[in-house]
Amino acid sequence: MPLEFPLCGAxxxxxxxxxSAHPPRGETNAPHAVALREIAGPWRVTFDAxxxxxxxxxxxxxxxxADRPEPGIRHYSGTAIYEKEIELTDxxxxxxRGNLWLDLGFVRELAEVFVNGHSCGVVWAPPFWADISEAxxxxxxQVRIEVVNFWPNRIIGxxxxxxxxxxxxxxxxxxxxxxALMPSGLFGPVQLMHLKE
Numbered sequence: 001m002p003l004e005f006p007l008c009g010a011x012x013x014x015x016x017x018x019x020s021a022h023p024p025r026g027e028t029n030a031p032h033a034v035a036l037r038e039i040a041g042p043w044r045v046t047f048d049a050x051x052x053x054x055x056x057x058x059x060x061x062x063x064x065x066a067d068r069p070e071p072g073i074r075h076y077s078g079t080a081i082y083e084k085e086i087e088l089t090d091x092x093x094x095x096x097r098g099n100l101w102l103d104l105g106f107v108r109e110l111a112e113v114f115v116n117g118h119s120c121g122v123v124w125a126p127p128f129w130a131d132i133s134e135a136x137x138x139x140x141x142q143v144r145i146e147v148v149n150f151w152p153n154r155i156i157g158x159x160x161x162x163x164x165x166x167x168x169x170x171x172x173x174x175x176x177x178x179x180a181l182m183p184s185g186l187f188g189p190v191q192l193m194h195l196k197e
Contacts, residue, residue: 002029002030002031003030004030006125006126006127007125007126007127008125008126031195031196031197032195032196033101033103033193033194033195033196034193034194034195034196035103035191035192035193036092036096036100036191036192036193036194037191037192038188038189038190038191039084039086039102039143039190039191039192040061040189040190041059041060041061041062042058042059042060042084043058043059043062043082043083043084043186044056044057044058044082044083044084045057045058045059045080045081045082045083046080046081046083047072047073047076047078047080048078048079048080051076051077051078051154051167052071052072052075052076052154052157052167053072053073053076053078053080054070054072054073057070057073059082061188062105062185062186062187062188062189062190063185063187064108064183064184064185064187065080065149065153065184065185066153066181066182066183066184071157074153074157074181075153075154075156075157075158075181076149076153076154076184077149077150077151077152077153077154077155077184078148078149078154079146079147079148080146080147080185081144081145081146081147082143082144082145082146082147082186083142083143083144083145084143085140085141085142085143086140086141086143086192087139087140087141088136088137088138088139088141088192089138090138092192093136093137093138095194096133096194098133098134099133099194099195099196100131100132100133100136100192100193100194101129101130101131101132101133101192101193101194101195102115102120102129102130102132102143102190102191102192102193103127103128103129103189103190103191103192103193104123104128104129104130104145104186104188104190105128105186105187105188105189105190105191106126106128106187106188107123107128107147107185107186107187108149108182108183108184108185108187109124109148109149109150109184110122110123110124110147110148111123111124111128111145111146111147111148111186112145112146113130113132113143113144113145114135114142114143114144114145114146115132115135115136115141115142115143115144116135116136116137116141116142117142118134118135120132120134120135129193145186145190147185147186149182149184149185150182150184151168152175152179152181152182153181153182153184154167154168155168155170155172155175156175156176156177156179156181159175159176159177159179160177
């Protein structure tokens with residue numbers, strides 16, 4: 001019976017017989033992943049201007065919003081949309097035999113993956129993988145990843161602004177202008193993966 005333990009994951013296993021009755025076989029029976037290739041930058045990323053975002057910008061590489069120089073990204077809270085066109089060959093589609101996944105690497109906090117307009121699911125815990133098998137086609141494919149973070153960064157950014165320019169109100173007093181920003185965004189590396197049985 002395949003058992004995999006994702007980060008922070010757990011299983012309860014009940015043994016009904018002594019372990020000597022079932023010696024280990026010495027090989028895994030879980031599927032294993034094979035990386036096909038990384039989907040590197042640039043990425044087109046859109047931050048909602050209603051929440052202080054700069055609109056659409058280009059990320060040459062994936063990084064932490066809190067480390068960006070633009071205040072509208074550094075203090076952004078909400079949904080940002082990452083978009084990129086990728087090309088898949090007939091061979092890549094054939095070799096995965098309907099078992100192609102998009103590994104987002106690391107995400108803070110959650111993401112929904114779309115390929116060619118089809119939702120491939122929401123990922124909210126490691127491993128941040130989405131099954132894209134049914135959505136991809138040979139040739140050009142549109143990838144859209146909607147990433148959502150937590151609210152503290154916007155509240156911290158607002159604490160630096162005059163009252164009439166703030167976008168949020170809160171009674172949380174520990175989120176001051178000097179508070180540390182939370183890591184946010186899509187960190188990657190984003191990779192195409194084939195899950196082999």
